[in-house]
Amino acid sequence: MDIQMLVNITSRAWTLPILSSMHSGVAGRQAPLLAATGAGRTAFSQSMDHLIALGLIERNPGYGHPLRPEFRLTPLGKTAANLANKIHHVSAEEDWTLLRRSWTLPVLTSLHTPRHFGDIKRNLPTITDRALSQSLKSMETRHWVCRSVDGAARPPKSVYSAVNTGGLISQVSAPEVNFP
Template sequence: MDIRTLVNITSRAWALPILAGLNDGVPGRQAPLLMATGASRTAFAQSIDHLISTGLLERNPGHGHPLRPEFRLTPQGKVAAELASRIQRLSGDENQDLLRRSWTVPVLATLHRPSRFTEIKLRLLTISDRALSQSLRSMEERLWIRRSVDEAARPPKPIYSTINTGAMISKVSSPVIEMGRTKLSG
């Protein structure tokens, strides 16, 4: 999986919880998934459609029996679901709203080492300055990121590094992104 795929997955608020639920054994039917995620029907439907269009989820052609799942993970979806499950377990229930924001996980995945604002922006080609700034600020408020200032640089430059839950999520997601980059370049 590369960073573009991660950005695409997280562009829908409920995509990660749906993938994590499927990985953790929630039946692939609408009602159990809705209950497990807590999403509204509209947001859930949009996230399911998005996951199907990205090729991570597919409708089960054999569906029709009440015990057969409506949705199932594709091989690529299994990799994404495993990552989503690990991230969900690390974050805790009180931080789910922060995880559902579009840029939280991609920003953390790029922060495997302390970085400046422009370095993060370069790794996430499609992020705007405002979106990155808001994402960093919200994670700093939750103590997932620490902002320090490099006084030796002229002008002084802020450096962002992960801490606490942010560091754990970064540690889990960075190798997956690095592995995907190797596969793409190889």
């Protein structure tokens, strides 16, 4: 999977929990997935529509009632669901509030090695400076990212590294993603 696909997947809050739940065997119907993820109906519906548009899930033909359809993972969806499940296993329940934010996972994935702000931005071409800065600050507050200053560089530059839970998530997701 490429980094742009990961950015697209994480642009909706509940896509990763839905993919992880489907990978672990939760039935591909609305009620079981709602119970497994804890999402609200509207946000869940928007996330499902987004996953269908990305080609990660599809309606299971011949199964389910028209008002209560059943869904299944596509081949590309199985790859994404496997990654979501790995991330779910290395993180705690309280970590999912931060992981549901749009840029958290793509930024952590690009931090598989220590990087400068500009290097992270080059790996994620569609991210704005403000969004990157806010993501790094929120992850630094949770102790997922460590910021140090490279005093040898002129002017001094900040170096960001994924640590603790952020480091685990980064090491799980980075091998699965191709950068430009």
